[in-house]
Amino acid sequence: xxxxxxxISMDSYEGQEVNxxxxxxxxxxxxxxxxxxxxxxxxxxxxxxxxxxxxTNEVASLFIPADRKSSxxxxxxxxxxxTAVYYxxxxxxxxxxxxxxxxxxxxxxxxx
Amino acid sequence: NAGVTQTPKFQVLKTGQSMxxxxxxxxxxxxxxxxxxxxxxxxxxxxxxxxxxITDQGEVPNGYNVSRSTTEDFPLRLLSAAPSQTSVYFCASxxxxxxxxxxxxxxxxxxxxxx
Numbered sequence: 001x002x003x004x005x006x007x008i009s010m011d012s013y014e015g016q017e018v019n020x021x022x023x024x025x026x027x028x029x030x031x032x033x034x035x036x037x038x039x040x041x042x043x044x045x046x047x048x049x050x051x052x053x054x055x056t057n058e059v060a061s062l063f064i065p066a067d068r069k070s071s072x073x074x075x076x077x078x079x080x081x082x083t084a085v086y087y088x089x090x091x092x093x094x095x096x097x098x099x100x101x102x103x104x105x106x107x108x109x110x111x112x
Numbered sequence: 113n114a115g116v117t118q119t120p121k122f123q124v125l126k127t128g129q130s131m132x133x134x135x136x137x138x139x140x141x142x143x144x145x146x147x148x149x150x151x152x153x154x155x156x157x158x159x160x161x162x163x164x165x166i167t168d169q170g171e172v173p174n175g176y177n178v179s180r181s182t183t184e185d186f187p188l189r190l191l192s193a194a195p196s197q198t199s200v201y202f203c204a205s206x207x208x209x210x211x212x213x214x215x216x217x218x219x220x221x222x223x224x225x226x227x
Contacts, residue, residue: 034215041220042218042220043204044155044202044218046216049213049215102156103154104152104154
């Protein structure tokens with residue numbers, strides 16, 4: 001089962017681009033990479049998901065190198081409201097073998 | 113759609129008491145799961161279900177029971193509460209299916225304190 005490693009915390013300023021990298025050296029062939037955002041007193045919320053190369057949506061980009069042993073969540077021009085904990089999750093959600101293991105998350109603080 | 117609804121939001125129990133944490137989803141998701149979140153330990157899977165009538169253990173199942181009699185509901189039972197079960201509990205659901213990933217939808221959690 002793949003495990004993930006990500007920085008415990010990061011600091012940034014409003015308007016900057018933030019990149020959070022997750023290491024997952026033993027990712028399996030069928031594993032997807034998913035990122036979630038969590039605010040205090042709320043459940044995690046899906047941000048973006050990918051399998052390989054680059055994925056972009058309205059809030060973030062996800063960069064995955066060819067070996068898939070790491071991934072980078074990119075948040076363009078962060079604002080104060082992006083202050084949250086970000087979780088990288090690696091695993092396969094299909095079928096009956098679904099035991100996803102979460103990392104400890106990266107606490108992002110965006111300063112004015 | 114309400115999404116995933118958890119009740120209660122807060123609960124205080126005495127050691128040895130039992131209770132049920134409720135979870136309901138209105139998205140017709142096959143997969144449902146329970147997590148606990150503790151400081152410095154991230155999210156840990158307690159139990160999960162891939163459909164009505166089917167449940168399985170996760171990473172930390174001891175002291176908890178689940179059942180899945182309908183697609184919509186997945187209650188978590190604490191049989192005899194212990195202080196070590198003080199935590200925030202999250203229920204999550206998603207579509208299940210072969211060949212891809214379906215993101216999890218979380219409720220807003222139940223904060224449980226056992227004294």
